Amino acid sequence: GQNIDQPTEMTATEGAIVQINCTYQTSGFNGLFWYQQHAGEAPTFLSYNVLDGLEEKGRFSSFLSRSKGYSYLLLKELQMKDSASYLCAVMDSNYQLIWGAGTKLIIKP
């Protein structure tokens, strides 16, 4: 079966750095997406990785290792507005998105 695993909840301090991990087992691989979702709102796109390595986009970076079935999202200089759920999703060989349940990130002052 297809499976995406990520921690249920993480806590971090304003101004710090946090890394949210995602491991996956899917039928084929056509890329991995990270989305941010604030409570009661729709997911918004953060990043896409299809090749191994690190993609940096401002305070957010995403890493992929296809051989390990592993990705992480790195958030630097945390702000209170970063409190949200972060969803990892993999596009399988049929171009369908397989979603993780999301990691709820709590930022404390």
Place this chain on the structure above:
Amino acid sequence: DAMVIQNPRYQVTQFGKPVTLSCSQTLNHNVMYWYQQKSSQAPKLLFHYYDKDFNNEADTPDNFQSRRPNTSFCFLDIRSPGLGDAAMYLCATGTGTENSPLHFGNGTRLTVT
């Protein structure tokens, strides 16, 4: 701005009373998706359209139906809502190709009384 719009933002319906949720897009994307999302869970794909081709997920109840009259609009019909159908319903669009993220509407939160 090109976008995905869902109406209404909040919908209350009675147990067993049919309800229709709507979605429109100005992105001209081929694919439109309907997801159901319950609290602290992953979005669950109900069905999607690739152009006019309808694709139903195997575990989507018959109670849920969809229509896509044209490229821009897609509707989710819940024929007889039960209490378990209370959720956020998300419409998304995409090109159906790799490296193309889904674009989501703001969602419709459905309450069943």
